[in-house]
Amino acid sequence: MAKKISEKTLKKSFRTWFFWNGCSQQAESMLGMAFGQAMAPVIDELYDTQEEKAAALQRHITLFNTEAQVGSICNGIVCGLEEANANGQCTPELISSVKVALIGPTSAIGDSLWVATIIPILLTICLSISQASANMLWLGPVIYMLVYPIGTAALSWFLFKLGYKSGLEGMQTFMATGRLNLLTDTMTVLGLIVVGALTASFVSCTLPIQIVKDVYDATTNTILESQVLFNADSVLNSIFPQILPLSLTLGVYGLYAKKKWSPLKLMGLILVLACLLTFVGYATGFYA
Incomplete structure (x- = not known):
């Protein structure tokens, strides 16, 4: 008999994400722990063994x-994929790839449409209502406190159910047409692109080595300008953009995946190296 997520479990998973998505946010996995907690009831219902x-x-x-x-x-899409996986219609690798690939689009759409557009418009309307009359000062905040949570919950639940239905039906379509491997490869490539973009955006690593020529005014013995003749960062980025952040990320990944270093040990190593290299930079004059 095919396994299926019950409506009760879907609602429980949604409520967990909706109310607690930011409670465990931290630098290592961002919203990962909250996502896992929201998926826990779904996982309990779909799988039999502890393994x-x-x-x-x-x-x-x-x-x-x-x-x-x-x-x-x-969350909805992943729920649908997990259901398909429990019925042998999907693979764990595809679930992980799809999840990573969705980070960029949902972040961009959510931040631009919801955070930067809808919420400011709602605030503007509520402020205008409150400013219309001294007797209406209370009405704007009340409208906002009602419309915002209700609208947020309605939008989130609609998208959650849409994602669940799309994820499940999409997997059934790909299974029927025999294109599961194509989808897996596509999502893997897209996921790697997203991870690469995150690396370039969030990992900061520079090489502050440069050769500078100072132009002096002999009469006043002052520096008129400093001409940069060589900049190590610019040269490296012209050969391979963001090569230093990429190298650092791959190095950390190698220690984590191959040498089985813990995240705490890796953070300690990065902190020690940052302090040591900063000291060397100041001691040698690379930092003014």
Whole structure:
């Protein structure tokens, strides 16, 4: 008999994400722990053995970040994929790839549409109502406090259900047409692109080595301008953009995946190296 997520479990998963998505946010996995917690009731219902449940939960506590309201569509899609996986119609690798690939689009749409457009418009309307009359000062905040949570919940639940239906039906379509491998490869490539973009955006690593020529005014013995003749960062980026952040990320990944270093040990190593290299920079005059 095919396994199916009950409506009760879907609602429980949605409520967990909606109310607690930001409670465990931290630098290592961002919203990953909250995502895993929201998936816990779904995993409990779909899988029978502790090993299957542990493997499913482990793939959902990794790095995940999005705009929480619009991002609920990710939860719905993943629920649909997990249901398909429990019925042998999907693979764990595809679930992880799809989840990572959705980070960029849902973040961009959520931040631009919900955070930067709808909420400011709602605030403007409520402020205008309050400013219309001294007797109406209370009405604007009340309208906002009612419309915002109700509208947010309605939008999130709609997107969650849409994602669940799309994820499940999409998997059934790909299984029927025999294109599952194509979808897996496509999502893997897209996921790698997203991870690469995150690396370039969030990892900061520079090489402050440069050769500078100072132009002096002999009469006043002052520096008129400093001409940069050589800049190591510019040269490296012209050869391979963001090569230093990429190298640092791959190095950390190698220690984590191959040498089995813990995240705490890796953070300690990065902190020690940052302090040491900063000291060397000041001692040698690279930092003014």
